[in-house]
Amino acid sequence: MKYKLLDMSWREAEEAFKRSDTVIFPTGTLHAHGPSPIGIDTTAPDRLADEVGRRTGLLTLPVVTYGEDDKMMRYPGSMAIDPHTLELYYADIFRSLRRNGIRKVVVINGHGGNREALIRAGRRARELGMLIAITEWWTTGPAALPRIFTAKTIWFDEFMIALAIHGTEGADIGRGTYSGEWGDNPTKKVYGDKIKAVIFNDAEFKGGPITIPIDSWDIDIPSPPEVKRSELRALKKKGEKMIAAMADYLAEFAKEFEKVDVDKVFSKER
Secondary structure: OOOEHHHOOHHHHHHHHHHOOEEEEEEOOEOOEOOEOOOHHHHHHHHHHHHHHHHHOOEEOOOEOOEOOHHHOOOOOOEEOOHHHHHHHHHHHHHHHHHOOOOEEEEEEOOHHHHHHHHHHHHHHHOOOOEEEEEEHHHHHHHHOOOOOOOOOHHHHHHHHHHHHHOHHHOOOOOOOEOOOOOOOOEOOOOOOOEEEEEOOEEEEOOEEEEOOOOHHHHEOOEOOOOOHHHHHHHHHHHHHHHHHHHHHHHHHHHHHHOOOHHHHHOOOO
């Protein structure tokens, strides 16, 4: 049974929309990731969505390749969509899905910068009687699957996933140091002694989180690759295990989400 919308004729799509009121929707972007391909924020959710669709049979949408990238856009290859435009774009996709009978969308998001646009579009979708669930592997994986996601930084987890998707030849190592979502301590000390730059927009003062919007190109610290080419094959295998475990988790969630009665959620009598 086909599950990818891209592969279907319109008649097959009509049948798929009638089978379930739930779809899988991957979203990504293009920007720097140290030695990993700039497309990993897109290829990771696309791969996970494919695996979830295969496991559940739920209709799976094509990945949205372009996303928010304001803080990374000075890195070569970054493609930045204005967050307001992105919100409207996501909202139009949800509106189109609703016309086809969809009430629930499981978003597999590959880029944290998309989150706010997705949340706002999800609130718009509520007016259509829809529920939007936004999932992100780098937050959910370490919390729900700590035995699988064991790297000390999410950048290294992402590097292993990139190896699993793009192959060991896709790792751009051997050029010295890297920046752009890479390293154990990737941020310069730029705010003085008491205000700490954490990563991207995130700062900290006396243990409290503070947001300071800034271009990450200006504050990233070049870090060593921390990996030898001889280690890549083993790291690739671990990345494959991470993808499989995360796909199992998301498939289980998607099937539970499919059971949700949307009308009951929005009913005032509950």
